[in-house]
Amino acid sequence: MTQIKLFxxxxxxxxxxxxxxxxxxxxxxxxxxxxxxTDQKGIRITKIVGADLPLETEKNVAGVAGLAMLEAYELxxxxxxxxxxxxxxxxxxxxxxxxxxxxxxxxxxxxxxELLGKPYSRKDLVQxxxxxxxxxxxxxxxxxxxxxxxxxxxxxRSYAPLDxxxxxxxxxxxxxxxxxxxxxxxxDARSVLKQTVSLKSAIMQWGNxxxxxxxxxxxxxxxxxxxxxxxxxxxLRSVLIxxxxxxxxxxxxxGALGSGISGSGPSIFALSRGKETADKIAKxxxxxxxxxxxxxxxxxxxINPDGVRII
Amino acid sequence: MTQIKLFxxxxxxxxxxxxxxxxxxxxxxxxxxxxxxTDQKGIRITKIVGADLPLETEKNVAGVAGLAMLEAYELxxxxxxxxxxxxxxxxxxxxxxxxxxxxxxxxxxxxxxELLGKPYSRKDLVQxxxxxxxxxxxxxxxxxxxxxxxxxxxxxRSYAPLDxxxxxxxxxxxxxxxxxxxxxxxxDARSVLKQTVSLKSAIMQWGNxxxxxxxxxxxxxxxxxxxxxxxxxxxLRSVLIxxxxxxxxxxxxxGALGSGISGSGPSIFALSRGKETADKIAKxxxxxxxxxxxxxxxxxxxINPDGVRII
Numbered sequence: 001m002t003q004i005k006l007f008x009x010x011x012x013x014x015x016x017x018x019x020x021x022x023x024x025x026x027x028x029x030x031x032x033x034x035x036x037x038t039d040q041k042g043i044r045i046t047k048i049v050g051a052d053l054p055l056e057t058e059k060n061v062a063g064v065a066g067l068a069m070l071e072a073y074e075l076x077x078x079x080x081x082x083x084x085x086x087x088x089x090x091x092x093x094x095x096x097x098x099x100x101x102x103x104x105x106x107x108x109x110x111x112x113x114e115l116l117g118k119p120y121s122r123k124d125l126v127q128x129x130x131x132x133x134x135x136x137x138x139x140x141x142x143x144x145x146x147x148x149x150x151x152x153x154x155x156x157r158s159y160a161p162l163d164x165x166x167x168x169x170x171x172x173x174x175x176x177x178x179x180x181x182x183x184x185x186x187x188d189a190r191s192v193l194k195q196t197v198s199l200k201s202a203i204m205q206w207g208n209x210x211x212x213x214x215x216x217x218x219x220x221x222x223x224x225x226x227x228x229x230x231x232x233x234x235x236l237r238s239v240l241i242x243x244x245x246x247x248x249x250x251x252x253x254x255g256a257l258g259s260g261i262s263g264s265g266p267s268i269f270a271l272s273r274g275k276e277t278a279d280k281i282a283k284x285x286x287x288x289x290x291x292x293x294x295x296x297x298x299x300x301x302x303i304n305p306d307g308v309r310i311i
Numbered sequence: 312m313t314q315i316k317l318f319x320x321x322x323x324x325x326x327x328x329x330x331x332x333x334x335x336x337x338x339x340x341x342x343x344x345x346x347x348x349t350d351q352k353g354i355r356i357t358k359i360v361g362a363d364l365p366l367e368t369e370k371n372v373a374g375v376a377g378l379a380m381l382e383a384y385e386l387x388x389x390x391x392x393x394x395x396x397x398x399x400x401x402x403x404x405x406x407x408x409x410x411x412x413x414x415x416x417x418x419x420x421x422x423x424x425e426l427l428g429k430p431y432s433r434k435d436l437v438q439x440x441x442x443x444x445x446x447x448x449x450x451x452x453x454x455x456x457x458x459x460x461x462x463x464x465x466x467x468r469s470y471a472p473l474d475x476x477x478x479x480x481x482x483x484x485x486x487x488x489x490x491x492x493x494x495x496x497x498x499d500a501r502s503v504l505k506q507t508v509s510l511k512s513a514i515m516q517w518g519n520x521x522x523x524x525x526x527x528x529x530x531x532x533x534x535x536x537x538x539x540x541x542x543x544x545x546x547l548r549s550v551l552i553x554x555x556x557x558x559x560x561x562x563x564x565x566g567a568l569g570s571g572i573s574g575s576g577p578s579i580f581a582l583s584r585g586k587e588t589a590d591k592i593a594k595x596x597x598x599x600x601x602x603x604x605x606x607x608x609x610x611x612x613x614i615n616p617d618g619v620r621i622i
Contacts, residue, residue, distance in 0.1 A: 021518040157522035158515070163537060165525045196507045199543070204469070206517035207332040211468035213521045214476045217528035226474060232510070 002037040004114050007311045008107030009151075009304050010092045011099035012175060012269050013143035016230040016260035017208035021156045023099075023147040026175060027304035031103045032089040032311070033062070035111030041083045043067055043108075050090035061101045061132030062086050062108035069109045069120075069128035077119055084112050093297070095186070096179045097263035102144030105132025110149060110308040122149045122307065127162055137186050144263065151307035153216055169303035170219040174278035176256070178247060178285045179267040181295040184240055189264035192236045201231040221257055221273045228258025228271065241266045246288050254284045275300065313348040315425050318622045319418030320462075320615050321403045322410035323486060323580050324454035327541040327571035328519035332467045334410075334458040337486060338615035342414045343400040343622070344373070346422030352394045354378055354419075361401035372412045372443030373397050373419035379442035380420045380431075388430055395423050404608070406497070407490045408574035413455030416443025421460060421619040433460045433618065438473055448497050455574065462618035464527055480614035481530040485589035487567070489558060489596045490578040492606040495551055500575035503547045512542040532568055532584045539569025539582065552577045557599050565595045586611065 009030035013023040031050075038044075043066040045055045057063030066084060074080060086108055092100040109128045113120050120128075129145035146154035146164050153167040197205075211227035214220070238244040238261060251259040251270035255277040259270040268285075272278045278300045289296040320341040324334040342361075349355075354377040356366045368374030377395060385391060397419055403411040420439045424431050431439075440456035457465035457475050464478040508516075522538035525531070549555040549572060562570040562581035566588040570581040579596075583589045589611045600607040 018517070018521070020514045021521060155518065155521045155525060157518045157525075157534075157538060163522070165522060165534065167525060193510065195510055197510050197513050199504065199506055199508050202508050202513040202516065202543070203331045205513065206329070206520040207466065207468045209517040210329070210332060210466045210520045210524045211474070211476060213524040214466060214468075214478060214528070217525070223468075223476065227468060232513070 001115060004035050004111050005311050006033045006035065006107050006111050007309050008033050008103035009148055009307065011102055011144045011147045012177065013099065013263040014233070014261065015212070016228040016234065016258060017205050017212055019230065019233045020141065020143060021209070022153065022212070023143040024153045024169065024175065025147040025151045025304040025307055026098070026177070026299065026301040028301045029092065029098065029177070029299040031091050031107065033104070033107040033111060034087040035108065035115060036085040037115045038083050038085050041081060043070065043083060044085050045088065046085045047087040048090065049088070051094060053090070053094070061136050062088060062104040064135045065105035065129045065132035066108040066112050068131035069112055069125070072128065073116065073119060084115065093179065095183060097261070097265045097267035098177055098179065099144035099148060099263065101132060101136035102129065102148045105129040106145050106148035106308050108132070114310070123164060125149050126164055147307065149307045151305045152303060155213065167213065167216045169305065170216065170221065172221070172273050173303050174272050174275050175301050175303065176251070176270045176272065176278045176281045176285065177262055177267050177299045178289065179297045180242055180289060181297070182242060182266055184266040186264050188240060189237055192240065193233065194236065197232050204231045224271065225257030228260060230260055234260055237261055237265060241268065242294060243288055243292055244268060247285055250284045250288050251281050254281045256281050275302070312426060315346050315422050316622050317344045317346065317418050317422050318620050319344050319414035320459055320618065322413055322455045322458045323488065324410065324574040325544070325572065326523070327539040327545065327569060328516050328523055330541065330544045331452065331454060332520070333464065333523070334454040335464045335480065335486065336458040336462045336615040336618050337409070337488070337610065337612040339612045340403065340409065340488070340610040342402050342418065344415070344418040344422060345398040346419065346426060347396040348426045349394050349396050352392060354381065354394060355396050356399065357396045358398040359401065360399070362405060364401070364405070372447050373399060373415040375446045376416035376440045376443035377419040377423050380423055380436070380439035383439065384427065384430060395426065404490065406494060408572070408576045408578035409488055409490065410455035410459060410574065412443060412447035413440065413459045416440040417456050417459035417619050419443070425621070434475060436460050437475055458618065460618045462616045463614060466524065478524065478527045480616065481527065481532065483532070483584050484614050485583050485586050486612050486614065487562070487581045487583065487589045487592045487596065488573055488578050488610045489600065490608045491553055491600060492608070493553060493577055495577040497575050500548055500551060503551065504544065505547065508543050515542045535582065536568030539571060541571055545571055548572055548576055552579065553605060554599055554603055555579060558596055561595045561599050562592050565592045567592050586613070
């Protein structure tokens, strides 16, 4: 095998209570990528369709993640005298808050790993994909690349050492994600955060994280819904997202288990039980942004159990 | 049935990362209690053996919890023209940090509920037992009374509304708890807490809460161990407990999955896989306090799956 075509899924990080630690993988929103083995050493980004992103390997998240992996491979296994070409077909908009850079980083390392004969596990690959995230945001976070690679829900329990727990999604769980087409800079989304939080809020937050994890394991949809609260970040960040309160309220009124900011925004997600409810929420959310004359994209997706996949 | 004899278990609250939300139930450390139906209305504490605690109903946690329950019963069901007597045989020392007041509060409401024909579920009873905790500490917390009533592990996801999740313990999990015989006032243990915490520490804490819950559901003993860290409270409180660092280090060196402060202290717990390791830890902990000439009590217990039980 010298070439592989991939679906690189979008992801929702944070999930209300799980700021910086939780994420989930979407099933039908994502990019495509072709990774090809070549005689020339190193990594070349040969084509990017659908986005204005740099082709230079060191400036592209897929390139940087791939290079981090090749460097590790040569230390862990053996020197290689070949390289890889990557074509990226972007469907996830950069800055949408559903893991655009993570999809590319995860896809690159997954594809290269396949063409190398799978020397690394999907979990091993997270650390390499994180280097792409570091290029994208200055912070080697794992809360998007982990679900993109592993599928389902993921919990980043710790970074030092990296400890990621994958959790199956209850089968009837669906996500609705709406992306209002505004620019929300990650730096702005980050600048509103406070470096300290009240102990009381923190306790409520970790109670909810515990409840959400318990709800996932017991497939208790109501408990999942009751736990989808964010005491700490949402109150600060949601003001940056036009119509946030109304979108969230609309989602809940239409049967969502819970709703919140996807990643650092501006996308807003809702989780629900069953596709019918998720579709109903999508329609209602659409009406809100149509009434505001705000362009938007919307996705309804089951939770992707597998992560990046070969197509 | 007009009389019932109960075992009222000791409990470990907080469990490192789960400050104010997590707790577990011990199996062979606890009080005994006799609850008797009488013709006289109200609740009387007729005997307390093993502790110098008030007999006046309104000043006794068992009395207060029982009264809260009777008041609710008369609103929820029907007026009653009888009452209850309670005898308490204390084995758990007050102020030990393993839920002495919770054992009495939980026992009283459980016993009365049995004699009333079980109008309430064990989960319903938590709210009444919390009133005993309010008398004991000024704060109607549930992190000891919930495991005392429900057994296993409990997560208090929320207080408003009260939302408690019970989680089975992995079968091979054992607790070792050592109680150094010093007085540590709850008010002192509370005064060292800071009302704000860094966002960074809070994120690590809720990552660990998520990891601990995941570890319990998947019976992943290593994950349970990796998650038993407290970024926030232990560094502040442990200085109040003589020998804390050495006891914890000794527990870990002898195979504990994790170790930390039980409740607000001064007891120190360790969790381990298998009774043999728990016993070994108990022996090693004992040596530490013997070398310090500090009197102590020590318990080794499996996790009690049932909570308060009829004996």
